[in-house]
Structure formats: structure tokens, C-alpha cells
């Protein structure tokens with residue numbers, strides 16, 4: 001007999017009909033409502049990322065994600081594991097900032113992990129060569145909102 005499925009249900013255990021009632025610790029200690037204790041929730045792994053919101057006037061640079069992985073095939077701002085990697089990429093691409101600001105970090109929960117994203121909004125003094133690279137596109141923010149972008153990016157662009 002599957003006790004857990006028939007008699008010993010978590011919400012309404014039928015202790016009166018239970019064949020193991022004499023040995024039941026929960027019943028004998030008056031803790032039928034407490035035992036078994038719920039399984040502790042598994043901690044969700046947390047990761048961090050930087051979004052580079054590269055602006056030229058009201059245009060923003062978006063990159064197409066690889067087909068597999070998170071936000072596969074969607075358009076997103078360039079993403080990095082940390083600020084050092086973002087800065088390195090920025091310098092290697094010969095970009096020049098006229099103004100920069102760090103926006104509030106926000107979180108997005110995926111099935112297997114939580115991603116904390118810190119957007120760095122940088123106004124460029126000129127549009128870099130990267131504009132011509134395949135998989136990258138400069139779009140007016142309004143146009144970008146109409147493109148295939150993930151929800152967190154949409155929320156970000158709506159408040160940029």
C-alpha cells in the first residue's frame with residue numbers, strides 16, 4: 001500500500017485507518033500537522049551580468065543572440081560577465097563615450113538560475129565601425145521596442 005498517496009496525505013492524514021499508527025512518531029508526539037517537514041527549497045543559483053546600453057543620440061546598439069542559450073535568436077544589448085570585460089570590449093572596439101551612467105540593477109529569473117543585470121548606459125560621441133558588423137544593428141529606441149527583444153530588455157528600453 002502506498003501510504004503517502006492514500007492514507008498519509010500531507011493535508012488530511014487518515015490516522016484512524018493507518019496500519020502503522022502505533023509506530024508513527026508524528027501521531028505519538030502530536031505533530032501530525034508538522035511532520036514530515038516540507039523539503040527545504042533548493043537555492044536558485046545566482047549570476048551577474050552587465051548590459052552595455054550604447055546610445056548614439058536616440059539609437060541603441062543591439063546584438064542578435066546565438067540561436068541556443070538564453071534569449072536565443074533575440075536582440076539584446078551587448079552582455080558581459082563583469083564591468084572589466086565590458087570595458088575591455090568597449091576599448092577594443094574603439095568607442096568613445098561622451099557620457100555614462102550606471103542604471104539600477106534588476107533581476108530576471110530563469111528556470112535554473114537568477115540573473116542580476118546591471119545596465120551601463122553610455123552615450124557615444126560617434127557611431128563606431130561596429131555598426132556595420134553582421135549580427136549587430138543600430139535601432140532607434142522606438143524601433144527597437146518593435147523588434148524581437150526579450151521582456152527584460154523591453155522593460156529597460158521603455159524606461160531608458
Ligand code: SF4
Pocket residue numbers: 003007008009013014015016018019020021024025026027032
Ligand atoms: S498515523 Fe502517522 S503515518 Fe499513519 S496516517 Fe497518521 S501521520 Fe500518517
